[in-house]
Amino acid sequence: MATTTAPPPKTNRIGLATIDYRGGKTTLCAGCGHNAISERIIDAMYEMGVKPESVAKLSGIGCSSKSPAYFMNRSHSFNAVHGRMPSVATGAVLANQNLLALGVSGDGDTASIGIGQFVHLMRRNLPVIYIIEDNGVYGLTKGQFSATADLGSKLKTGVINDLPPIDTCAMAIELGATFVGRSFSGDKRQLHSMLKAAIAHKGTVMLDVISPCVTFNDHEGSTKSYKYMKDHDEPLQELNFVPVFEDISVDYDPGTMIDVEMHDGSHLHLRKLEEDYDPTNRIGAIKRLLEAREKDEVLTGVLYVNTKAPNFIEMLNMTEHPLATLPQNVTRPSKEVLDKVMEELR
Numbered sequence: 001m002a003t004t005t006a007p008p009p010k011t012n013r014i015g016l017a018t019i020d021y022r023g024g025k026t027t028l029c030a031g032c033g034h035n036a037i038s039e040r041i042i043d044a045m046y047e048m049g050v051k052p053e054s055v056a057k058l059s060g061i062g063c064s065s066k067s068p069a070y071f072m073n074r075s076h077s078f079n080a081v082h083g084r085m086p087s088v089a090t091g092a093v094l095a096n097q098n099l100l101a102l103g104v105s106g107d108g109d110t111a112s113i114g115i116g117q118f119v120h121l122m123r124r125n126l127p128v129i130y131i132i133e134d135n136g137v138y139g140l141t142k143g144q145f146s147a148t149a150d151l152g153s154k155l156k157t158g159v160i161n162d163l164p165p166i167d168t169c170a171m172a173i174e175l176g177a178t179f180v181g182r183s184f185s186g187d188k189r190q191l192h193s194m195l196k197a198a199i200a201h202k203g204t205v206m207l208d209v210i211s212p213c214v215t216f217n218d219h220e221g222s223t224k225s226y227k228y229m230k231d232h233d234e235p236l237q238e239l240n241f242v243p244v245f246e247d248i249s250v251d252y253d254p255g256t257m258i259d260v261e262m263h264d265g266s267h268l269h270l271r272k273l274e275e276d277y278d279p280t281n282r283i284g285a286i287k288r289l290l291e292a293r294e295k296d297e298v299l300t301g302v303l304y305v306n307t308k309a310p311n312f313i314e315m316l317n318m319t320e321h322p323l324a325t326l327p328q329n330v331t332r333p334s335k336e337v338l339d340k341v342m343e344e345l346r
């Protein structure tokens with residue numbers, strides 16, 4: 001009897017299949033935006049040919065912070081204390097600059113309890129991709145408002161939010177993050193390109209991804225629901241990412257498109273949907289974000305990008321060899337050196 005063999009799985013440029021980028025089975029609610037973000041991370045890492053073992057997944061506490069368990073189970077992973085992921089990420093990157101650090105946080109984890117750590121991470125331009133899975137509520141503890149909830153938005157119970165939101169994108173741009181974007185878990189194409197560009201960027205990437213909580217914040221009166229995003233999403237550009245290992249052949253009119261060359265030689269093409277928007281203009285980006293809030297628009301796309309600023313590793317003038325793997329004879333001062341130090345302190 002003839003036997004049929006299944007065709008070999010499709011592989012990427014380092015010979016891995018999508019399954020090599022998968023994680024455990026999700027325990028989040030069906031339809032939760034966070035699950036869609038995990039899928040986009042898997043696709044982007046696969047397509048960029050990132051070695052899973054070179055990635056460090058870092059998170060805090062929340063449904064969002066649980067999500068690194070659901071992708072890339074061959075990568076390093078650290079689930080930190082609530083709101084304290086940035087300091088763990090900083091330590092990991094300084095100890096081993098060869099790691100690709102991917103931080104996944106929530107709006108509560110970042111903008112409420114973690115705001116103190118978040119602001120210091122943003123001002124250092126440490127090479128890290130920081131994703132906020134933003135649903136406007138503390139999903140894990142049953143749906144209380146977080147600090148990104150919009151003024152006037154309503155909980156299922158009827159409670160109205162009477163405090164203005166923290167705009168994490170405006171804050172990140174003001175503090176010094178060098179790649180800042182906002183996206184929506186339901187916008188597969190935009191988020192996919194943004195994540196690939198994030199992998200190619202060698203500085204702080206801050207992506208605020210609106211990610212509806214279907215259990216506690218997807219009703220009428222919420223401004224982080226699927227319906228609200230469908231009605232209020234204002235994309236700034238159509239994104240197309242061309243990785244360094246693919247041929248780039250574009251013929252474009254600079255009036256309609258911006259070409260951003262990333263650190264590794266990849267290109268991010270931003271086809272302008274808003275004629276005057278320049279994502280390299282820091283002040284303009286903050287101004288436009290504030291205007292959007294007045295108009296009840298959710299601006300999405302690449303809000304700000306700067307590929308010229310030095311990152312934290314360069315500023316510290318560190319050795320190129322990862323500190324974590326330096327041999328002891330290099331890291332441990334000899335007795336003579338220690339004696340000399342003691343002598344100087346006498």
Ligand SMILES: Cc1ncc(C[n+]2csc(CCOP(=O)(O)OP(=O)(O)O)c2C)c(N)n1
Nearest residue numbers: 062063064082106107108109137138139140
């Ligand atoms: C120190 C501390 N305070 C409070 C909590 C309770 N807690 C757990 S998750 C969470 C909020 C999570 O919200 P968010 O980061 O938005 O994640 P989501 O569940 O919405 O994805 C809170 C307050 C905790 N775990 N630790």
Ligand code: SF4
Nearest residue numbers: 029032063139213214
């Ligand atoms: S409670 Fe909300 S945030 Fe948490 S898994 Fe369910 S839908 Fe997602």
Ligand SMILES: [Mg+2]
Nearest residue numbers: 106107137139
């Ligand atoms: Mg949340």
